[in-house]
Amino acid sequence: MESQIPNLTLRALRRILRATEISTRQLAAATSLTPSQLLVLREIESRDQPTPGAIAAALHFSQATITSILDRLAALNLVTRQRSEKDKRQFILTPTPEGRAALVRAPDMLQTDFQKHFSALPDWEQAMILAAVEKLSELLGAQNLDAAPLLDGGAIDRVTPQH
Numbered sequence: 001m002e003s004q005i006p007n008l009t010l011r012a013l014r015r016i017l018r019a020t021e022i023s024t025r026q027l028a029a030a031t032s033l034t035p036s037q038l039l040v041l042r043e044i045e046s047r048d049q050p051t052p053g054a055i056a057a058a059l060h061f062s063q064a065t066i067t068s069i070l071d072r073l074a075a076l077n078l079v080t081r082q083r084s085e086k087d088k089r090q091f092i093l094t095p096t097p098e099g100r101a102a103l104v105r106a107p108d109m110l111q112t113d114f115q116k117h118f119s120a121l122p123d124w125e126q127a128m129i130l131a132a133v134e135k136l137s138e139l140l141g142a143q144n145l146d147a148a149p150l151l152d153g154g155a156i157d158r159v160t161p162q163h
Helices: 005-031 035-046 052-059 063-075 097-105 110-119 123-139
Strands: 079-083 091-095
Touching: 005 035, 005 097, 005 110, 035 052, 035 063, 035 091, 035 097, 052 063, 052 091, 063 079, 091 097, 110 123
Parallel strands: none
Antiparallel strands: 079 091
């Protein structure tokens, strides 16, 4: 009799992927934003005079990815970029009133819930989960793929289709 553990593991992984997909759709329906765009917008709102470099560092995104996301947020009139008075090489990011309204409309993201529940676990359990997920990534041949710390199935800097 063959073990059911591989099938149960794949089923659990599929549930995670479905939860991510559903969360992404709910966010897009409420705000027309992707999870990465919402994360950037939230990070901008939470800081005093943030720069693209500071946002990239805080979210562990590449500068190119942040630039692409900021281009999209600016095109949607959710963020403005203004040259810094102190350093003309820097841009200061500010959410627009429309950007703040999108933040209010945005449902809680799946990763917000994950981070809250995960951080409540004891350190040993967090380490155990990390080790298991890293091993699963290795088994799927995905250990060397670039990925931001974000629960989202699409490209991180993709453009959301307008409805």
